[in-house]
Amino acid sequence: MKLVTLLIDQQPHLGVKTERGILDVTAAARAGKGSTLPATIHELIEGGSAAREAVEALVRDAEADGSAWIDAESAVYGPCVTRPQKIICVGLNYRKHAEETKAPIPEYPILFNKFNNTLTGHGHDVELPVASNEVDYEAELAIVIGRRTKHVGVEQALDSVFGYCAANDLSARDLQLRTNQWMLGKVCDGFTPLGPVLVTADEISDPNALNIRTTVNGEERQNSNTSDMIFDCKHIISYISRHFTLEPGDVILTGTPEGVVLGYPKEKRVYLQPGDVVTVEIEKLGSITNRMVAEKL
Structure with missing residues (x-):
């Protein structure tokens, strides 16, 4: 299935996208069209096979x-x-x-976190924070966890996945690199456009064989394949689950390929400006587009 979040009267609705259009599952659940129908994406993820079968029947x-x-x-x-x-x-x-930024190849996955304030959807403007002059794009494959996962083996790790989607890990480089901790440059409002479609795992046979690209104002900036990952999806999930529990609905951003602004020589770096339109596209998952605007004070 291809799942989306619709915003209707400012409220999130679960939708299913098909060739015909988008079916509003939340409206159907509220209308009592099925006792097991989930009203939100998280109810669907947490509801397991019963919730999914109810949506498919709908x-x-x-x-x-x-x-x-x-x-x-x-x-x-x-x-x-x-x-x-x-x-x-x-x-x-x-x-x-890693090579373009002249960083050593990591021995272990380098982990950091973002928060829910960074989430936004396809078609929404993203404010460039006044505290930064160096906001960069980062096309990323996102993994959405489908069940509670702890100490999962590498070969079983993908069984924990509910689905995959496209993400843009927007990064304020001057804030990110101000200290040894990257968080400040990653957690500005709207810095994680996610979607628009969440494709269930059964439709993606190999998440490490997907073309991934970014355009800015129609100009291609990144063009790679998830096969270039140092740590592939199953190793990432297994590694994380050895250290803390993954819950249904958790999101893992798996890194970005070459072509980011930070990878250019200093004299050629042109960071995102108000009016720039950024599109992240991943094979089989569609594309997410956002326009950058100046922060409103």
């Missing part, structure tokens, strides 16, 4: 009901996962990206 039954569908082009999207308990990020996880 989609089948709604095929004959034209009034149940929303046009995908006119929809207003929120982040496809709205309130993860944790947003965990992996730094320097593409070999060519």
